[in-house]
Amino acid sequence: MFGGGGGGGPNPPYIANPSSAAKPIVAAIPSDVSELTKAAQETAAITSALEDPAASNDWVVRLELNERLAQSRSSLGSAIVRTFNAQECVWILLGEATNKNVQLQVGRGSAALSNAADSAYKSTPIVPNEMLNRSEVSTQGSKARRLLLKAMIENGSEPRLGLEGYGPEVAMYKALLEGSGLHGNDKRSNTMVFRAPTEQSMLPAWAALEYQFKHAKSRRLNLNDIYAALQSPPIGMKAAVVPVFVTVGLLSFSDEIAIYEHGTFKPNLDTAISERMVSNPHHFDIKHFANTTGARRQVIDALAQRLEVRPNFRKQRVANVLAIVGHLVSQISRLDNYTRRTKNLSTKTRNVRDALLVAVEPDDLLFVTLPKTLGFAPVDTTAKNYANASSFAQSLGVALEELTTCYEQMLTNLLELLLAGSAETSRHAVSGQATALSGEVLEPSLRAFVMTLANNHANNDLDWIEAIATVVTKKAPKEWTDTDQQRFCHELPQHLGSFQRLVALHADQRAYGGGAFDAFRVTVTRSDGREHARLVGVDHDQREHLESALHRVIDELTSIVGSPQKAHSSLLALLSEHLSAPPTTADIHGVADIHGDRNNAPARTRAHYG
Numbered sequence: 001m002f003g004g005g006g007g008g009g010p011n012p013p014y015i016a017n018p019s020s021a022a023k024p025i026v027a028a029i030p031s032d033v034s035e036l037t038k039a040a041q042e043t044a045a046i047t048s049a050l051e052d053p054a055a056s057n058d059w060v061v062r063l064e065l066n067e068r069l070a071q072s073r074s075s076l077g078s079a080i081v082r083t084f085n086a087q088e089c090v091w092i093l094l095g096e097a098t099n100k101n102v103q104l105q106v107g108r109g110s111a112a113l114s115n116a117a118d119s120a121y122k123s124t125p126i127v128p129n130e131m132l133n134r135s136e137v138s139t140q141g142s143k144a145r146r147l148l149l150k151a152m153i154e155n156g157s158e159p160r161l162g163l164e165g166y167g168p169e170v171a172m173y174k175a176l177l178e179g180s181g182l183h184g185n186d187k188r189s190n191t192m193v194f195r196a197p198t199e200q201s202m203l204p205a206w207a208a209l210e211y212q213f214k215h216a217k218s219r220r221l222n223l224n225d226i227y228a229a230l231q232s233p234p235i236g237m238k239a240a241v242v243p244v245f246v247t248v249g250l251l252s253f254s255d256e257i258a259i260y261e262h263g264t265f266k267p268n269l270d271t272a273i274s275e276r277m278v279s280n281p282h283h284f285d286i287k288h289f290a291n292t293t294g295a296r297r298q299v300i301d302a303l304a305q306r307l308e309v310r311p312n313f314r315k316q317r318v319a320n321v322l323a324i325v326g327h328l329v330s331q332i333s334r335l336d337n338y339t340r341r342t343k344n345l346s347t348k349t350r351n352v353r354d355a356l357l358v359a360v361e362p363d364d365l366l367f368v369t370l371p372k373t374l375g376f377a378p379v380d381t382t383a384k385n386y387a388n389a390s391s392f393a394q395s396l397g398v399a400l401e402e403l404t405t406c407y408e409q410m411l412t413n414l415l416e417l418l419l420a421g422s423a424e425t426s427r428h429a430v431s432g433q434a435t436a437l438s439g440e441v442l443e444p445s446l447r448a449f450v451m452t453l454a455n456n457h458a459n460n461d462l463d464w465i466e467a468i469a470t471v472v473t474k475k476a477p478k479e480w481t482d483t484d485q486q487r488f489c490h491e492l493p494q495h496l497g498s499f500q501r502l503v504a505l506h507a508d509q510r511a512y513g514g515g516a517f518d519a520f521r522v523t524v525t526r527s528d529g530r531e532h533a534r535l536v537g538v539d540h541d542q543r544e545h546l547e548s549a550l551h552r553v554i555d556e557l558t559s560i561v562g563s564p565q566k567a568h569s570s571l572l573a574l575l576s577e578h579l580s581a582p583p584t585t586a587d588i589h590g591v592a593d594i595h596g597d598r599n600n601a602p603a604r605t606r607a608h609y610g
Helices: 034-050 059-083 111-120 139-154 168-178 200-214 223-231 242-252 271-279 294-307 319-333 337-341 347-358 362-373 389-404 406-422 427-435 444-453 461-473 482-511 540-561 564-579
Strands: 026-030 089-093 183-186 191-194 257-261 264-266 284-288 517-525 531-539 591-596 603-608
Touching: 026 111, 034 059, 089 111, 139 168, 139 242, 139 271, 168 183, 168 242, 191 242, 200 223, 200 242, 200 284, 223 242, 223 284, 242 257, 242 271, 257 271, 294 319, 294 362, 294 389, 319 347, 319 362, 319 389, 337 347, 337 406, 347 362, 347 389, 362 389, 389 406, 406 427, 406 461, 406 482, 427 444, 427 461, 427 482, 444 461, 444 482, 461 482, 540 564
Parallel strands: none
Antiparallel strands: 026 089, 183 191, 257 264, 257 284, 517 531, 517 591, 591 603
């Protein structure tokens, strides 16, 4: 309230750039402020005298001044009441968007303020329910509103939301939803739906809500800002009504408006979320996906056709976007760790995979990130057409297929590598060879490899090679990195070599009609790095005679070199020389390793020569 000089005309202050959403400001300009001025000056003078240091030590002076101060303050209060009496002032509603002041008609009591409210809040909706249409709802009203919101969310397609009886929630429904047409029968589907109101006083508020929704296409909008817009001029909706009205909008535009709580996308608006939304609207944001018409709708239709996605998300918000994104996320969530990490994919497919793994915004993922990843322009919210809809859908489909078949393709490559190294055309041929060695191999790592090759219980080729790959690398292929795959390719030939030499050795023994025997693989490493390997079988029937002859040779060499140890070393050196080709003494230099890998008793002997 502002005062003017005695008898002067109204002279309200100028407000620079006032906001149309701000609360209205009323200036009361008194016709005569002389009494108020005199009372205020006297009060200020006595207060100043009490603060003087000279009065602080004189209790008699202070007592008298305090009495006079109390009288002056009482006079000041009376002067304020008389000066700003409704009949003694000019009441002005300060200019809003037009910067034009409006002089208000003066009546009894607060008539001027009522006129100011009528002028500022020209579009306030009529809600004929005293329990709901108020700034602060009572405990009983809060319970009734909670029951109404629950029925709206869970029974929106039922007449009267399934509410029965004559409770306060039913009265709220009839006053706000049924009476205004916000909830009614849709003639096209013959079901009850939430929709735009038919009652005239509700139309400006609905237009304001739609405006807020449409301006949330490029960025999220906090729900508290929407609440504030509906409570500000010219709407002025009561605070208790706002959550119900906004919920109608969220249910009506469920195909386009997404809800976020603390930044996390919420695919469903349930009762629990609604209660939190009423208590803490500032925790929630909304965003308009612009996905039911124009370019974005074209992209969704193209993706649905290419990915063969059916609309099975109808109970969720922004259903058509979620149908596509849900399909993509479900595919990526089923990927094994190898596919999630490997670089053995095309560049675009790797980029699609990485985008899907870190995505948090459904609309940004579908209309911005994935198009840019695949070399297309983003799909703008305001665009009417998108010429690359089919090409984008096709590229995304190809990338998704490469991802979902990556692991299977890797196993297929491993199978081809094993068959090529085995010089066989089917796993059954390799398995048959391994089965023939059943019970003959005792060396642990080779035995595990052979038993896996002989596995006849594998359902198919890929299960078979998956088990073999696990044995070779001691790690499940689904957990592989690209390094593990390279290691398998390096170690597989060594395992196959050992396996094939055993197969050949047993085949030779059977060809000669031999009985039980011990198998040895003898390898001689020359000083130049060359190796010479030979499979040797010792027949059990001949073993006793061979060992007797060996002892005679050792005894004879011992008499020559002076000790059994030197005799063994000399014999090993000479045997190594004869195993090498061509047999020259110059090759026997440095270190010679002789490995004995026996079927029934593995053995390894290493001899060092100087």
